[in-house]
Amino acid sequence: MISTVCVDQDGVLWIGTNGGDINVFSKGKRVAIYGADDGDLNGNPVQASLCDTKGNLWFGNSDGSLTCYYKKERSFKILRLITEDGDLNKSSVWALFLDSKGRFWIGTHKGLWLFDRETNRGKKIHFKVSGLQNLSPLYIRAMAETDDHTLWLGTANYGICKVINEKELQTGYEKKYGMAENSVRSLLASSDGNLYVGYMAGLAVFSPGQDAITHVYTTRDGLCSNFIGCMTEDADGQIWLGSNSGISRYSRHQHLFYNYYIAGSNRSVLHWEDVLFWGNNKILLILTPMTLKRLPLPNLS
Secondary structure (H helix, E strand, O other), X not given: OEEEEEEOOOOXXXXXXXXXXXXXXXXXXXXXXXXXXXXXXXXXXXEEEEEOOOOXXXXXXXXXXXXXXXXXOOEEEEEEOEOOOOOEOOOOEEEEEEOOOOOEEEEXXXXXXEEEOOOOEEEEEOOEEOOOOOOOOOOEEEEEEOOOOOEEEEEOOOOEEEEEOOOEEEOOHHHHHOOOOOOEXXXXXXXXOOEEEEEOOEEEEXXXXXXXXXXXXXXXXXXXXXXXXXXEEOOOOOEEEEEOOOEEEEEOOOOEEEEEOOOOXXXXXXXXXXXXXXXXXXXXXXXXXXXXXXXXXXXXX
């Protein structure tokens, strides 16, 4: 399973898998495979990735660790998150995010961390939620930042959460709309100013200006599947959704879905230079506005 895809400053693709390997592709050809056997990685599933402003590559792993590939040194380093009490984080890292202020956020299945890339130290964020006495650990699956510089968390147990001053959370948006399902799998801050939310049971459009969910779409409205595992936006403002059954393109102007039943179990997507790279079971699907093309990746674990 291809669980995460990112591109470095040289246009090289880095592909993380559930088998714990990282495959590197340049100009359509695989140029490297990094894994535990080489001593570069720890062998745990790679679940999230990003490239920072220095060109360093960051990967989040299922055992709670981070892996950084330092561009200048051309070497990997495995980093651990440690709490103020000295406890080692063992919660799976599902999401990595750099906000507009350069802050590096790490989302795990037991909470949010703020990470200092200069000292390689993290700080776990402890939130308060109005009306909730006992807040269960946030199961964070996705993060995004809207135009008003608000950080949003997509969680499996509290739906979408608005971060306020790194201390408070605002939740309950799904309940206000009347949704029964609140398990989020993907988030997209779109160029239209809205936040698109992919759930296990459909797609929602959230308006930051109204501070509310305004629309919810399911298979009854044309989606090919309700399980939205990943999302991105192309240069024309089209919203692309990866699901268990296929790929959907949402036209914001027509409010219609166009479905492509060409690959299932989509868990990651990257939009780069007007090309969409979809990570699913054992292929990397390359999609452009005019052509659909499969690029097999043999022996990916």
